[in-house]
Amino acid sequence: MSKKIAILATHGFEESELSSPKEYLEQQGWTAHIVSPENGSIKAWAEKDWGKEYPVDKNLDQVQASDYDALMLPGGVINPDQLRTNEKAISFVKEFFAQHKPVGAICHGPQVLINAGVVEGRNLTSVHSISQDLKNAGAHWEDREVVVDSGLVTSRTPKDLPAFNSKLVEEINEGKH
Numbered sequence: 001m002s003k004k005i006a007i008l009a010t011h012g013f014e015e016s017e018l019s020s021p022k023e024y025l026e027q028q029g030w031t032a033h034i035v036s037p038e039n040g041s042i043k044a045w046a047e048k049d050w051g052k053e054y055p056v057d058k059n060l061d062q063v064q065a066s067d068y069d070a071l072m073l074p075g076g077v078i079n080p081d082q083l084r085t086n087e088k089a090i091s092f093v094k095e096f097f098a099q100h101k102p103v104g105a106i107c108h109g110p111q112v113l114i115n116a117g118v119v120e121g122r123n124l125t126s127v128h129s130i131s132q133d134l135k136n137a138g139a140h141w142e143d144r145e146v147v148v149d150s151g152l153v154t155s156r157t158p159k160d161l162p163a164f165n166s167k168l169v170e171e172i173n174e175g176k177h
Helices: 015-027 078-083 087-098 110-116 128-136 158-174
Strands: 004-008 031-036 041-046 049-055 070-073 103-106 146-149 152-155
Touching (some): 004 087, 146 158
Parallel strands (some): 103 152
């Protein structure tokens, strides 16, 4: 069955954390849209320097969670820091949780979930540098390559992408939680 996944990102996302899941989702025969507050394209961060530009499929103003089967949040340091202070981005994320749809977040991506107020009481992981932020927000943080909690899939770093991608597809196939 065809699925549609929103990848919410802006300038400064970690390149592999967007490109790898997007490619994996598309290999399932699904559509993966890059949704952004920006128009045109957004620039990746590739480990230690700026990476290439990625075309934005949909502006955040044009979409709502009901248009999609799932949401994916790549990390990077700059990207989640920008998104977590964007009210439209936070509302968009909250809608996925309200509709019980699968959500994936990797590395620094869970910072957006803190601001959306959806981590309290949940089991998840992230890059170690934001583990205390997640604990302070009421999450049960674990140092594992992938953690799944009622449709929420989280991972730590790009080295966890194979496990993250696989679990995200599994949760999307299961549907609403």
